[in-house]
Amino acid sequence: METTKTILRILTVYGNAESRDAYVIRDFLKRSVVTFEWVPIADMAAFINIFPEVYVVEGQNLPAVKLPDGNFIFNPTVEDIACNLGWITKPKLKEYDISIFGGGPAGLSAAVYAASEGLSTVLVEREAIGGQAGTSSLIENYLGFPGGISGNDLAERARQQAVKFGVDILLIRKSVKAQFIDQKLHVDFTDGNKIIARSNVSATGVEYLRLDIPDEDKYLNAGIYYGAGASEAFLCANQHVFVVGGGNSAGQAALNFSKHAKKVTMIIRGNDLAASLSYYLLDRIQQKKKIEVLFNSRITAVDGNNSLSEITVSNSVTQDTTVYKAKFVFVCIGGKPNTSWATDTAIVRDDAGYFVTGGDLYRPPFDKKWDKSFNPAFLETSVPGCFAAGDVRHNSVKRVASAVGEGAMAVTFVHRYLHDTY
């Protein structure tokens, strides 16, 4: 298979092996395809021992990131790192033909098609490029990659394609307010910047659901991780890893961990993996001796000191509870849509928060929620010129290929909208 090795910069990250801040940095760098070396060290005293020549101010703490120019930044946020890599840029234009929210497969696809077809395009991503797909260790069912492709490799290729066509990419941006004024979307960002766009494609996808148990937050990124843990797999060598969930993302994660871990335990609520897992994954999981599946089970308690050390698993059929020693729990139990930015707009959402588009807007119960002043195109929301693509859409397919397809399709509707409106 053809591979692109996109080495952006080389960084070294020093931190305590159990540090949640260090995990957040590793996860961001991995998803952003930044080559980095991870060096676990105990504390600042150990750091000073290794680097006696580095001037350390009182209060500076691990993790420390060594930048390509040799300088260190201490306990940085991902924004600090992105800033140091020159990734935090200001919008180049005051007004764009199209703004795209979300840098997952749907948003990247919309960006590539829009810019390549001559629209001035801005893509706003609140975290790292790639979305959920960027966390996948190997996507095997995306057309054109018979050997599979890792999610972050696919995302990085798409990012390069978007940049080539002139897309203005604003990374690590959170909007504080989005409002429609005179048929244009006005967006204010937390950093004070503002953009105006004549049309919008919302491709903000979904974010992970939580376990919803006591003390979950205490061990977040310190033993409990949301997602498939692509950045952590190599750290789990000879460990017992727990994966919660029985869908394709959980199945992929279990197979990926089984390459490194001593044992992988999948914890699923149902009594059958076949109901939720693609056949090709099911087949491989059943053949892997290292992977065991606990059916009818869920985690009901977690415990530890600074990081997770044990979990309690309850069986809903036998009512048994079992305590396991656990340092790595990866939660892949689906998600909820990222649509809170649209709360105060006239965009109709379903009960779970997904954007309702096209013909669905004419069906109950959504038909009563908007004024029917225009005839929305297939991916158009109840606000003219505002489209939704990918997982964030009501009744979407939840696949990389469909997200990419919808992103491209949305741009065709944007052209028609701009032609008819301006």
Ligand SMILES: Cc1cc2nc3c(=O)[nH]c(=O)nc-3n(C[C@H](O)[C@H](O)[C@H](O)COP(=O)(O)OP(=O)(O)OC[C@H]3O[C@@H](n4cnc5c(N)ncnc54)[C@H](O)[C@@H]3O)c2cc1C
């Ligand atoms: C581990 C894993 C493995 C998977 N494997 C496969 C597979 O093998 N094959 C397959 O077909 N599908 C797979 N999927 C599903 C697939 O990844 C998703 O269907 C696809 O990523 C959806 O793309 P999207 O662009 O709609 O949304 P997402 O991928 O969810 O991307 C949304 C993006 O929007 C950003 N965002 C959210 N809110 C805002 C905001 N307010 N402003 C700006 N940006 C925002 C997010 O940070 C994110 O980057 C997998 C999913 C996971 C989690």
